[in-house]
Amino acid sequence: MKLAQVIVDVPSMQTDQPFSYLIPPHLAVEIGMRVEVGFGPRHVQGFVVGFDSAPAQLPNNLKPIIRVLDLAPVLNQELLALADYMKETTFAFKVTCLQTMLPSVMKADYQKRLYLVADDPVVRTNYFGEADSLSWEEAEAQGWLKELAVLRDQGIVELRYEVHTKNKIKTERYIKRLFKPEKVQELKAGLRKNSYKQEQLLDDLAKLADEELVAVKQLKADYSTANLNQAEKKGWLTFVAVETYRDPYAERTIQQTSALKLNAEQKKAYEEISRASAEKNHRVFLLEGVTGSGKTEVYLQVIQDTLANGQTAMMLVPEISLTPQMATRFKARFGSEVAVLHSGLSQGEKYDEWRKLERGEAHVVVGARSAIFAPLKNLGAIIIDEEHETSYKQEESPRYHARDLAIWRGKYHHCPVVLGSATPSLESRARGQKGVYQLLKLTRRANTQAKLPTVEIVDMREEMQRRLNSSFSENLEEKLRDRLIKGEQSVLLLNRRGYSSFVMCRDCGFVLPCPNCDISLTLHMDTKTMRCHYCGHEEGIPHRCPNCGKDKIRYFGTGTEKVQEELAQLIPEARVLRMDVDTTRRKGAHEKILTAFGERKADILLGTQMIAKGLDFPNVTLVGVLNADTALNLPDFRASERTFQLLTQVSGRAGRGDKAGEVVIQTFNPEHYTIKLAQHHDYERFFKQEMQIRHQTDYPPYYYTVKVTVSHQEEMRAAQKAFQLAKQLQQQLSSQSILLGPTPGAILRIKNRYYYQLIIKYKNEPKLQATLTDILQVSQKDQRQGLLIAIDNEPMYFI
Structure with a gap:
């Protein structure tokens, strides 16, 4: 007899170890499966991580596995080993690491149920009826909890916590014919006269091949539910439930593309990475390429080779807003080989995309941070685009960095890991300098007609004296009008959402605070509310000061919402799309906004940092940064690095086609080295200068x-x-x-x-x-x- 080693869903230091459970003979249990087990008075979900031989004398307190929650293992040996690595490096509980690897719909949901354990006819009649159990919610709704608590103390009723699993699989109803086609006339002879619908149905069913299934919704145009149910009763057909995938791209037609011709730098990078993949050689490549240098085409051709070699591939992007464009490019090249994983999908869609990968029906995953856990076997390449992005680090437990896990999985599969960026993190660039990573460079844009844009710096200290309350300098306003006349598009970046940063009473200086956080509330004019961006607290806009009662409430600071309003007054003929957290809450909103802009249904795309990277629109010839100082003076040693990266990335959205691009950066710190070096796209000098500062102050990558x-x-x-x-x-x-x-x-x-x-x-x-x-x-x-x-x-x- 075997014992299963189970990690239980009770996250604490005392329980962060496998517990032994008996495997009942009727259960088929495998490593990597989820099971329901008893733990104290509760039933909890657990993960089987190993087996042990049972001792000759079994301990009395040994419990059996109650039930198996999966038909096949949901975690393989690699992911179980990765959980051990995560537990050590992120100081998280192993069960938390294991749950992080699975789609959220597979996480356990616990329910309280009351069971009748001593046969009492009165109790049964009054509370349970024909059933043996009762949900806690139902008992509470009926007002029975007090009486049932007494019965529980008497041992008549027992309270149990149980694992509730959601039905995650979507099915569609199909019809299968049950008669031989040659019997059609015989069946028709048994019908009453004028049974035209039934005769027609028999003819249609007879046309089906043996074992062929037809979707019920396909027949619904000609036959009612009553027609089909009647046919089932007569034994002509049977209904069959067939599992179907929820495909987020089902409604879209994606034009297939083929490989482009690479320039000399791209070709060298592609050959180096592909050789490492073919030789099953784990190396980390840092692909440092200026914006528009064709990094994505290098990725696509590397992955094309891995698929040709019978291997799989992983492509990570940092933001959900980048995923639609990247996913479309990958689907256009590899079709159904691609599965997409990111938080913008519904739970069902995510689960189905995960299953395609787990079953080996898709061989390439494109997704955000959590796609690093995709259940791919035989990986040939792992690519992390915009590797410098902080969104690759999870902020709650387990606090993993996708880059570290990518390197771990690369070692496990003996495959290359590619870190791509126009502005690599200082840590990665330092490793490239030292030879820990192999540095590959793309120094020019892939489109030979496209040059890096010219960048102008506008000193807002002077502008504010001339244009007191405007978010736009004369220079930027003039260039925006010029692009309208030419039929070209512009991108505007302001890294602050909302209408106004805060509201203040001009009489007593009172600023409306959040009641739960030490931060002021942000004004959102579209919902007419004051909102906290930390806890979500929301309240109405005050018209009188809550402190002194005067009506001198004024709005201070500027957010994307206010700039949109200002643009409407300044250039009313401009069609403006706004892209920030507030406008992209709904499912598919990112893609909708970007598609509309790509189809030139808007002249200006205004947004927060989510518009700064990855977007590729050839008609964009102007980029405006409304305030380059938003993050520059924050008390964080990475403030300069983040500002340089953001300015370089957003500048790279201009002039990606045949038309020349221009960038206008508005700043109150025009002399700051970060601003000046971003103006010249000079990453190398920025790297050297910032490294000197880090060395003097003992910060990463030196510590x-x-x-x-x-x-x-x-x-x-x-x-x-x-x-x-x-x-x-x-x-x-x-x-x-x-x-x-x-x-x-x-x-x-x-x-x-x-x-x-x-x-x-x-x-x-x-x-x-x-x-x-x-x-x-x-x-x-x-x-x-x-x-x-x-x-x-x-x-x-x-x-």
Whole structure:
């Protein structure tokens, strides 16, 4: 007899290990399957991670597996091993890592049910009727909970927590013929006169080949449900449920494309990567190519080779807004070989795309961060486009970086990993410099007619003296009007959504705050509300100051919504599309906006950073950055790097076709090295200058970093715990490590919790893993008192 080793869905340090369960003879259990097991008084979902031989004398407390939740394993040996790696590097529970790998629709949903365990006819009649169990919700709705609680104490009723699995598979009804075609006349002879519909149905069914199925919806045009049900009763046909996929691209016609001719630089990069793939040689390539240099065509041709070699491939993009364009380009080249995974799909669509990959029906995945877990076998290439993007790092547990997991999977499959960007992260570029990654460069645009755009810097300090309240300099306004006359398009970037940053009383200076967070509320004119971008709190726009009662409420700061209104007054003839979190909430909204812009149904695309990268519209000849300083002066050591990347990326949207492109960057810091180097598209000089600053200040890539965050509903408790942890870290870590803090979070209170943080900087710290694991272990007891401790390895943000 075998025992199954099961990781249970109870995320805590004490339960972060496999538990042994008996395998009943009637259950077929395999490693990687999900199962329902008893754990204490509850039923929970678990993952089978291994088997053990049962001892001769079985322990009395050994429980059996209750049921198997999958027909086949949902996690293979590779993904189970990857979960172990994630657990160590992200300081997360293994069950959390395993659940992260699966579509959200496969996560367990727990329900409370009351069972009649002692046969009591009165109780049965009053509460249960013919059933043996009753849902908690139903009992609550009927007002029976108090009486049932008494019965539970008497041992008549038992409360159980059970695993509820959703029906994830979509089926469609089909019809199968049950008679021989030669019997049609005989069947017709048995019909009453004038049964035209039934005769017609018999003729149509007779035309079907043996075992052929026809969709019910196909017959619905000619026959009613009653006609078909009657035919079933007569034994002419049977209804069959057939599993179908929800295809997010079913309604679209995508024109097939073929490989383009590569220039010398592209060809060299393609050959290097393809050779590594064919030789099953794991190497990490950093493909540094200017905007418009044809990186995507290199990716497509590398993947074409991997498919020809019978291998699979993975293509990650950072933003959901990039996925529609990238997915379309891949579908156009590889058709049904491509499955798409990103958060813009419905749960059912995601599940079906995942199953195509899991069943080997699709061999290429295109998707955002979580697509790194796609169940592909025999990987031949893993590509991460815009590798510098912070959205590849997950901000909640498990706090993994897709780039690290891509490299782990690349080693596992002995395949190359390609990191592509016009502005690589300093960490990746430093590794390219040292030879840890192989650096490949594309220094010119793939379209020989397309040159990098010219960039003008506008000093907004001077402009503000002339045009007090305008978001647009004279220069930018003039160029926007010029593009309208020429029938060309423009892109405008403002990295702040909403109508206004805050509202303030001009009489007493009161700024309307969020009641749950230490941040002001942002005005959203389209919904006529004040909204918190951290906790989601929403309230009406005040017309009088809540503090002094005066009506001197004014709007300050500018968001995309306000700029759209300003554009309508400034250039009323311009057709403007706005693209930010507020306009892209609905499913398919990203694609709808981008398609409309691509079809030239708008003259100006205005948006936040989601429009800054990946978009390829040949008719865009002007890019305007309304405020280049939004992130430049934030108290984060990556502020300059992020600003340079954003400006370079958005500048790259201009002049990608045959027409020359121009960029106007409006800034209050025209002398800042980041702005000046972005003006000249000079990544190399920026890299050298920024590396010098990082070296002087002991920051990545010269040091590794860990952020420890403590939060509690009382500020004093959070601060006390943070100082206690700082003392522990100072005692246990070597003098080589640098400890910053503890300090209050940049926004001290979010969702009514107070945040304090510590930063550990180190080059080599052998005691770090053990010390942090010990902190997590102890933090389990603190949780009962409301203290939460989070550990973020290599954080993207320090504020």
